[in-house]
Amino acid sequence: MYDYYLGGKTNYAVDRAAAEQVISRFPAIRTVAQVNRAFVHRSARFLARERGVRQFLDIGTGIPTAPTLHDVVQQEVPEARVAYVDNDPIVLVYADSLLSGSPQGLTDYVEADVTDPQALLEKVEESASRCIDFDQPVGLSLNAVLHFVPDGMDPYGVVRTLVARLAPGSYLTISHCTPDFDPLAWAEIVDVYNRSGTPTQVRGKDEVARFFDGLDLIDPGVVLANRWRPEPGSGPGVVSDAQVSLYVGVARKP
Numbered sequence: 001m002y003d004y005y006l007g008g009k010t011n012y013a014v015d016r017a018a019a020e021q022v023i024s025r026f027p028a029i030r031t032v033a034q035v036n037r038a039f040v041h042r043s044a045r046f047l048a049r050e051r052g053v054r055q056f057l058d059i060g061t062g063i064p065t066a067p068t069l070h071d072v073v074q075q076e077v078p079e080a081r082v083a084y085v086d087n088d089p090i091v092l093v094y095a096d097s098l099l100s101g102s103p104q105g106l107t108d109y110v111e112a113d114v115t116d117p118q119a120l121l122e123k124v125e126e127s128a129s130r131c132i133d134f135d136q137p138v139g140l141s142l143n144a145v146l147h148f149v150p151d152g153m154d155p156y157g158v159v160r161t162l163v164a165r166l167a168p169g170s171y172l173t174i175s176h177c178t179p180d181f182d183p184l185a186w187a188e189i190v191d192v193y194n195r196s197g198t199p200t201q202v203r204g205k206d207e208v209a210r211f212f213d214g215l216d217l218i219d220p221g222v223v224l225a226n227r228w229r230p231e232p233g234s235g236p237g238v239v240s241d242a243q244v245s246l247y248v249g250v251a252r253k254p
Contacts, residue, residue: 002144003063005033011063018196025192026185028243031236036175037065038235039225039248040143041072043173046229046250048076053139053171055081055132057124059114059162060145062086063094069141070101078104083124083131087113106131114145115153117161137169144246146211147177148193150201159211163253170253171218174211175225177202181242208247215251222249 004011004019007030011019022029047053054077058069061084070082082101092111101107108131112120124132132138140162149155163172179186179202186202193200209222220228225246226235 002033003065005030006037006065008063008065014196018192021192022189025188026182028239028245029189031239031243032177032246034236035225035239035244036144036246039175039228039246040069040141040173041067042229042231042234043248043250044069044072044139044141045076047139047171047173048073048080051171051252053137054079055083055136056139056141057083057085057132058141058143059085059120060142060148061091061109062088063091070105070107074102074105078102081106081108081131083108083110083127083129085110085112085114085120085124087111108132114142114158115149117158121162121165134165135167137171138166139171139173140166141173142211143173143175144177146174147202148198148200150199153199156210156213163215166253168253171250172212172215172253173248173250174208175246175248176208176211178204178208178245178247180204181240181245186245205247208249212249212251215253218250218252222247224248 004016056069056073073080095109099107099109106129108127108129110123110127112123146155149158190200190202205222224241224244225248226239226244228248
């Protein structure tokens with residue numbers, strides 16, 4: 001559905017049907033996808049260029065859309081390592097797109113579920129490529145994934161477990177849909193996802209900020225995606241808060 005919102009070609013009839021239901025209720029969902037992708041790229045460049053991060057763990061990868069995360073960070077740092085994680089077997093079909101990084105760097109794909117973070121970490125550590133060295137700082141990306149982890153699946157515990165394994169000096173990046181600006185539309189969107197078999201729970205600003213407890217938030221803190229270190233030409237242009245409906249943040253582990 002995310003690929004369809006972005007105008008991509010890698011989606012299926014069932015995805016398109018569900019996505020059209022969401023679009024009919026909230027046409028700006030395409031804008032949400034666009035500002036999310038722009039934030040993912042900006043935050044990754046920031047960590048690689050300004051914070052010296054050389055390895056990234058991207059959980060909830062989805063079917064790859066160009067440019068991929070490794071395209072972005074390896075353009076800044078050719079030797080960067082990127083490990084992708086997803087629990088959708090369809091993503092495995094497109095793993096070749098995720099594994100074609102720079103000659104100096106390294107990319108890997110691991111099939112695991114964010115709702116079992118301990119098993120996920122073990123699979124990443126046991127991967128034959130040894131792409132991620134958890135003794136060194138890691139850029140952990142949980143972009144557009146935690147709203148698919150309802151409270152009953154202990155999302156805050158998931159994040160704590162993942163962050164606990166990271167070395168000091170690592171970073172956590174999150175983007176998360178919110179109902180704060182159009183609660184009725186988002187109630188309908190959540191209903192569409194839940195009825196299509198994808199558990200979904202959107203959250204308010206304070207709930208999103210709670211994921212960063214114990215970490216040092218990077219300026220400007222938890223904000224709407226288009227307001228996080230904006231760059232010319234990054235994202236869809238002038239948009240309203242309701243059209244964005246996506247909180248983001250980046251924080252450092254002390």
